[in-house]
Amino acid sequence: MNNFSRRNFLKAVGIGGAASLASFGCAANGTANATRSAHVVVVGGGSGGATAAKYLKRFSPEMDVTLIEPTATYYTCYGSNWVIGGNAEMDDIAQTYDALQERHGVKVVQDSVTEVDPARRSVTTAGGETMTYDRLIMSPGIDFRYDAVPGITAADADRIPHAWKAGEQTRILRRQLEAMPDGGVFVMVAPGNPFRCPPGPYERASMVAHYFQREKPRSKIIILDNKEAFSKQGLFMEGWEQHYGDMIEWVASSRGGQVEEIDAANLRTISDGGFTEFKADVLNYVPPQTAGRIAMQTGLTDGFWCPVNQLTFESTIHPGIYVIGDSSVAGAMPKSGHSANNQAKVAAAAIVRELAGEEPLMPSTANTCYSLVTPDHAISVAAVYAYKDGTISGVEGAGGVSPMGAPASVRRQEAMYTQGWYDGITADIWG
Ligand SMILES: Cc1cc2nc3c(=O)[nH]c(=O)nc-3n(C[C@H](O)[C@H](O)[C@H](O)COP(=O)(O)OP(=O)(O)OC[C@H]3O[C@@H](n4cnc5c(N)ncnc54)[C@H](O)[C@@H]3O)c2cc1C
Known part of the structure; x- marks a missing residue:
């Protein structure tokens, strides 16, 4: 990898940030009395929330932690593109809350939060x-x-799936692709920044x-993009040309990619004031995004x-409410599962320390x-972050991206790391 030694990187941060636990864990020593009577509620059992609930209990086992999540089974978005492409099953991306309850002592309430009263807490x-x-x-x-582009509403999502929250939406898109005739056109509309998982549309x-x-x-694939450039662009395009010839066409915002109406x-x-139109057999509209509705x-x-x-x-x-994961503004950190997992540990440690009257630590996140171009060809980007001058910034010289022009063996190895990353992070969050 360019400017980047994977072994050193993994040693520094651990897969899923496990190494961070050691330093955060120290913070919790001697805080038992202060946190014994505290009740921390966590809203949402996805990448951020499930990690936070688990690590609150690990940092402070005596603390009372309640996780509220409406679904009994959470489907990870990571891996959902593999399901959409027919390379994995829904069961492969399913996670449950059994370990959080039985092994870690989190109280899990299967319900949805409809109101938060910050004054009454x-x-x-x-x-x-x-x-x-x-x-x-x-x-x-x-x-x-859905109000960003006229002609489509949330009620259309069953026919025009976003598949940007995994679950039923993933199944719908997969079924539509299976039903599409050979020679059909798959059109994906990708949002502008910031949005959940910058490399996601291209994977x-x-x-x-x-x-x-x-x-x-x-068949043909057209990506209509609401931006001029995208994550790992050179690497994706190199892989597309190598494996798929001209099957995938990417249309930049200024070249008709910015969809104005559907x-x-x-x-x-x-798009283009009515001058450019695309007719899809399967249309995958990923709308611009906001923080979760309850936030x-x-x-x-x-x-x-x-x-x-x-x-x-x-x-x-x-005050008193901590927002992590995609909903938060987290400096240079992208909206990703890995980011949410790291942020959860920072917030959990900060709460435990604050309740004990201690200053927060200076965390490193x-x-x-990883993105698959084929099941045997993966590319990756990695970064390390530090808190500086009030914001989270990338640490210069740490992290990097896969090299351009690498041999197939390197791409294959990264495909193996992709599965390793998935297994590691899901075990860290829900295991
Ligand atoms: C196609 C795709 C591929 C991706 N691939 C990767 C990848 O390879 N690597 C990576 O790191 N990230 C990836 N991501 C991004 C990753 O999935 C998200 O960034 C991550 O899940 C964000 O975590 P979160 O906790 O903020 O939100 P989520 O994981 O979405 O969790 C939110 C949870 O909150 C619950 N909730 C919402 N409202 C309420 C309420 N009112 N009451 C109670 N619960 C509520 C929901 O049910 C949900 O379970 C991908 C995303 C997509 C779409």
Whole structure:
């Protein structure tokens, strides 16, 4: 990897940030009395929330931790593109809360939070339960701005899936691709920055191309992008040319990629003031995004995302509420599962220390993102972050991206690391 030794990197941060535990764990020593009576509620059992609940209990076993999550099975978005391309099953990306409850002592409530009262420090659920908290961690992920483009609403998502939250949406898109005739056109509309998982649309195009190549080789993939450049662009394009010829066409924002209207009934996109149109057989519209709805509703956002003290992830709007994961504004960290997992540990440690009257630690965080171009060809980007001058910034010289022009053996090795990363991070979050 360029400027980057993988072995040293993994040693420094650990897969899923396990090494961070050692330093954070020290912070919890001697805090038992202070945290014994504390109740921390965590909203959302995805990448951020499940990690936070588990690590609160690890840092402070005597603490009372309640995780509220509506689903009994969480499907990771990571790996969902492999399902969409037919290289994995839904069961392969399914996670449950059994270990959090049985092994780690987290109280898991299967319900949805409908209201947060920051003044009373209470949450109310759809099931009618109200509970108070000493500290609240919010990790509700994202919501969609369907009002950004005329002609499509959230009600169209069953016919025009976003598949940007894994689960039923993943199944719908997979079924549509299976039903599409050979020679059909798959059009994906990718959002502008910032959005969940910057390399996600391009991995999806790769996995669909891999499927088409085997089953529907006359088909075409068009990515209409609301930006001029994208994550790991050179590496993706190199891989596309190598494996798929001209099957994938990427259209930059200024070249007609910025979709201005969608004719939902006819699966048509309109851009360039009406001069450019694309007709899809399968249309995958990924709308622009916002913080999860409950964060918006609680008034934790400034615009579309939640500002936080980037040292602790405590909201700068409502003290006592910590916002982590995709909903938060986290400096240079991208909106990813790996970021959410690291941020959760920072917030959990900050809460334990704060309750004990201690200053927060100066954390070091990381992000790694692997993407499959084919099941045997992966590329990655990794970065290390530090808190500096009030914001989380990338550490110069740490991290890097896969090299261009690498031999197939390197790409294959990275494909193996991709599965290793998935197994490591999911074990760290839900195991
Ligand atoms: C196609 C795709 C591929 C991706 N690949 C990668 C990858 O390879 N690597 C990577 O690091 N990241 C990847 N990501 C990004 C990653 O999935 C997200 O960034 C990550 O899951 C964010 O974690 P979170 O906790 O903020 O949100 P989520 O994981 O979405 O969790 C939010 C949880 O909150 C719950 N919730 C919402 N509202 C409420 C409420 N009112 N009450 C209770 N619970 C609520 C939801 O049910 C959900 O379980 C990918 C994303 C996509 C779409």
